[in-house]
Amino acid sequence: MGARGWLFAAVLLCGQVMAADAPVSVETLIAEQFAQLDGRIVDRAGLLDADSTATLKHTLDSHEQQTGEQIVVVTLDSLHGNTLEDFGYQLGRHWGVGEKGKNSGALLIVVPKAHQVRIEVGYGLEDRLTDAQSSVIINQVIIPPFKQNRFAQGITAGVNAMVQVLGGKPVHGKVSQKNWVGWIFGLAALFVLVIGFVVIKYGRRTTSSDDDDDDDAPRPGDSDKRSDSAGGGGSFGGAGATGNW
Amino acid sequence: MSVIQGYRWGFKAAAMLLIGAVLSGCGINKIPTLDEQAKAAWAQVQNQYQRRADLIPNLVEVVKGYAAHEQDTLTAVIEARAKATSIQVDAGTLDNPDKLKQFQQAQDGLSGALNRLMVVSERYPDLKANQNFLALQSQLEGTENRIAVARRDFIQAVQAYNTEIRTFPGRLWHSVMYSDLPIRANFEATSADADKAPQVKF
Numbered sequence: 001m002g003a004r005g006w007l008f009a010a011v012l013l014c015g016q017v018m019a020a021d022a023p024v025s026v027e028t029l030i031a032e033q034f035a036q037l038d039g040r041i042v043d044r045a046g047l048l049d050a051d052s053t054a055t056l057k058h059t060l061d062s063h064e065q066q067t068g069e070q071i072v073v074v075t076l077d078s079l080h081g082n083t084l085e086d087f088g089y090q091l092g093r094h095w096g097v098g099e100k101g102k103n104s105g106a107l108l109i110v111v112p113k114a115h116q117v118r119i120e121v122g123y124g125l126e127d128r129l130t131d132a133q134s135s136v137i138i139n140q141v142i143i144p145p146f147k148q149n150r151f152a153q154g155i156t157a158g159v160n161a162m163v164q165v166l167g168g169k170p171v172h173g174k175v176s177q178k179n180w181v182g183w184i185f186g187l188a189a190l191f192v193l194v195i196g197f198v199v200i201k202y203g204r205r206t207t208s209s210d211d212d213d214d215d216d217a218p219r220p221g222d223s224d225k226r227s228d229s230a231g232g233g234g235s236f237g238g239a240g241a242t243g244n245w
Numbered sequence: 246m247s248v249i250q251g252y253r254w255g256f257k258a259a260a261m262l263l264i265g266a267v268l269s270g271c272g273i274n275k276i277p278t279l280d281e282q283a284k285a286a287w288a289q290v291q292n293q294y295q296r297r298a299d300l301i302p303n304l305v306e307v308v309k310g311y312a313a314h315e316q317d318t319l320t321a322v323i324e325a326r327a328k329a330t331s332i333q334v335d336a337g338t339l340d341n342p343d344k345l346k347q348f349q350q351a352q353d354g355l356s357g358a359l360n361r362l363m364v365v366s367e368r369y370p371d372l373k374a375n376q377n378f379l380a381l382q383s384q385l386e387g388t389e390n391r392i393a394v395a396r397r398d399f400i401q402a403v404q405a406y407n408t409e410i411r412t413f414p415g416r417l418w419h420s421v422m423y424s425d426l427p428i429r430a431n432f433e434a435t436s437a438d439a440d441k442a443p444q445v446k447f
Contacts (some may be wrong), residue, residue, distance in 0.1 A: 085390050131387025132380040237289070238394030241383050 016034050023081030026090050037072065039229045040064070045112050047151040057154055063163050066189060069104040069125065070097050070232060071162060073155060077113055084111060088120035089236040098122040098234020105234040106166075108158055112151060117142055119162065121239040129165055137161045138243035146245045206228040210220035273415055279406040283429060286335045286402040291397040294329070294352055297388045300360075301326050304381045308362065311372035315365050316447045318358075325351075325358040342430035349432060357384070396432060403431040 024032075034042070039051055040060040048056065060071050072095070079087055088109055092098075098105025103124035110117050119134040141161045145154035261337035305319055312319075329351040338344045363382075366372050373379075409427050419426070 085393075089394055131384045134387075135379070135383030236394075238390040238392075239387055240390075241387060 009022045021080065023080050026082045026086050029080050029082065029087065030091055030094050033076070034074075034091055034094070037097070037229065039073050039077070040070070042072065042074045044110075045077050045110065047075045047110065047112060048073075048155065049152055052152040052156050054160055059156075059163060060160055062186070062190065063166070065193065066186070067104070067166070068099050068232075069106070070099070070104070070164060070234070071106045071108065071159065072097050073108045073110075073159060075110045075112065075155075077111070077219050079111060084109065084114075084116050084118045085238065085240055088118050088240065089238045092120050092122060092234070092236035096231035096233040096235070098124060098232055100233030103234040105231065105236070106162060106211060106240075108155065108162065110151065110155060115245050116242065117146065117158075117245070118242040119158075119240045120236060122234045122236050123239070124234065125166065126239045129162060129240075131239060132239035133165055134244070137165070138241055143243055144164075247334050272409075272416055273407055273422070276406070276415055276418055276426060279402070279409050280426055283402040283406045286338065286395070287334075287336065287339055290392070290399050291334070293388060293392045293395045297355075297385070297392065298326055298330050300381060300384055300388060303377075304362075304385065307375065307378050307381060308366055308372060310380075311369045311375065312366060315362075318362050318365050322355075322358045322362050325355040329355040340429060345430045345432070356389075400432055401442040403429045406430070420425070 032046070039057075041048065041056055043053070056073060060073070064070055073092065088107060091109075092105060094105050096105075097107060105122040106125055106129060107120040108117070109118070109120060117138055119129070119138060121129045121131075121134060137158055142154045142158040143156065178233040301322060308315070309319060315399060332344075332348050332351045334344050334348045336343075363385075366378070410419045410423075410426070410428060
């Protein structure tokens with residue numbers, strides 16, 4: 001029993017060492033701390049308050065609903081000896097951020113203790129969210145508030161800029177003020193989308209009750225448990241930009 | 246009689262299906278699949294190097310405007326670019342280790358020349374404040390990172406392919422059906438972190 005106790009203590013100790021800043025491979029880091037994507041905001045460094053989380057969630061969700069493009073905000077305390085570039089594309093691939101086939105995903109990763117921020121861009125968004133554009137967002141929109149330790153503000157502004165750029169509006173210096181026409185169009189599009197969904201769902205239900213084929217039966221592969229917050233299967237190839245402050 | 250023949254036919258069909266399933270289960274398709282994956286990964290490597298080559302004329306042009314004195318460094322970049330773009334390795338010559346080595350050396354030469362150009366540009370504050378230069382600089386950094394990722398994917402794809410050919414049961418399939426597909430040459434890691442992007446400091 002004594003030996004077992006020692007073993008247990010040793011295992012605990014190992015766990016403690018891992019939790020510190022010890023170097024770990026990217027694969028291990030992802031497997032141990034970022035195994036599953038369960039939302040669009042993964043704030044492990046605790047930079048966001050409830051208000052900004054809610055605002056961000058709204059922005060990210062509505063963008064995803066309109067375009068299918070997935071943007072995920074990630075903050076973490078330590079890269080455990082890895083470079084942010086290595087971590088970024090492998091995390092994006094692991095989670096499969098973005099739609100499968102379109103690879104329409106992007107990550108905004110903030111490591112406050114290392115004073116590093118990166119925008120990681122999936123293959124499918126490279127032509128709109130270019131390296132140069134990402135660099136402008138980081139250096140002119142995100143880093144100025146970060147320098148004053150206003151992280152929530154920097155992250156929110158950065159995400160807004162990314163969404164704007166993906167909507168086809170480039171960022172020159174400051175993010176422009178609210179565009180009412182855009183808002184009205186966006187709301188109208190959302191409305192049409194919702195109506196469309198309702199119609200399709202309703203239509204489906206009536207037809208599928210007629211024939212009880214196995215067509216719609218769930219297969220073992222696609223589980224219903226897979227939540228909406230999981231990634232879509234997109235891939236990454238190292239595009240984007242990194243900044244320091 | 247006809248019922249028995251029907252059974253026989255059914256048996257044959259079932260046997261064929263079973264053989265097909267067993268064969269594909271044993272990995273008869275694995276070698277060609279991995280071969281195609283390695284080729285696709287190579288195409289990506291080439292794309293990214295090409296992307297870098299495409300950025301260089303603009304970069305040289307912008308730097309020239311501010312740092313005309315650095316003619317030697319600029320010429321070195323242009324020459325290294327010409328050399329790098331002259332060596333093309335397509336899927337057909339991908340199995341040739343010498344060619345791959347040449348390709349790698351030429352690209353490394355270009356990386357070195359570019360590094361020197363970036364170090365030199367550090368001395369010109371006006372250049373560093375130029376929006377064009379900043380954009381090109383971020384594109385170059387992004388491209389170096391993409392090259393690193395594409396190279397790593399290629400190295401892994403070739404490793405998977407070579408391992409399949411050298412181990413059981415891939416080894417059997419290789420000798421029976423795919424002896425025309427050779428062991429692939431891979432990128433050599435010239436230094437411990439050769440597969441990482443060179444640090445371009447500005």
